[in-house]
Amino acid sequence: MEVQQVIYMKRHFLRFISQENADNEMWLDYNGQPLKWHYPIGFLYDLYCGNDPQLPWMLTVHFTKFPEDILLHCPNKDVVEAHYMSTVKEADVLKHRGQVMSTMQKKDHNQLWLGLQNDKFDQFWAINRRLMESHGDNEGFKHIPIRIYADDGVCNQRLVNPKNTDGSRKVLQQMINEIYPERINVKLKTHGIVLPLDTPLQWLSEHMSYPDNFLHLCLC
Structure with a gap:
């Protein structure tokens, strides 16, 4: 889920919960199924609503009883960034033996993340397009992530x-x-x-x- 939307969502619902739960982690479920924040939201919709599409998607917001056996903890957006960058690096290893991410500078990694976080497609794609191209003498990727x-x-x-x-x-x-x-x-x-x-x-x-x-x- 887009990071800024989650932040705004939490700020909104904090007005309606008790003070004792205000510092707890927020998590979402659909029909009793906790939604894993590290999965793309579009994929989660396909997975759980694919046979019965519904819009708007009715989700439940929780601030109590965090399901630790199902969900990864997400105390702040730094955790989201670290997980995202780790996944992109894994994909690059599969596609290019890690050669693209390893040649990028820190500012490129930051631009990739900030473009995604702030929903700035041009900023994001200026970096991500390099990960979507074949390199060297290869026509295509080594493996498909x-x-x-x-x-x-x-x-x-x-x-x-x-x-x-x-x-x-x-x-x-x-x-x-x-x-x-x-x-x-x-x-x-x-x-x-x-x-x-x-x-x-x-x-x-x-x-x-x-x-x-x-x-x-x-x-x-």
Whole structure:
């Protein structure tokens, strides 16, 4: 969820809670399911409302009984920044062996984060576009940063090559056959869209990744 929106949301609800709970961590749930703040909000909507879309999305705000067995603590936005940058670095290792993030300066990392935090697309994309490009003699990424989630929220993360052994571009159906050989009629959704099975993985990674540079796909 966009960081500034969370800050404004907390300030708003502090007016309606008791003083004894004012310093507690805020967390959200949907239908009794705590929402993990380190997952993209669009992905969470696909995961829990994909079969029954509803807008506005009705969430419950909590300041008590923090579910430590489910959620990571998030006492301040520095924790959000650290987690975000760690995830981007992980994606870069998969795509470019870490060569892009390691050549950036601190000011580039700051610009990437501040552009995201303040919802300034041009500021964010000026840096992030370098992470979405092929580098050197490679046509495409070494691996695709991808996480696939079942409806219970369990994550399946594998090393996925964007190419087949013959050098052709791997498409979504071929990846599904590799990961779920025993299942039929598997469909994957992201950004509210059920993805065509003939979509190349390289294209998906370049155009449908979330700001953390990962593809977050819901298993239908």
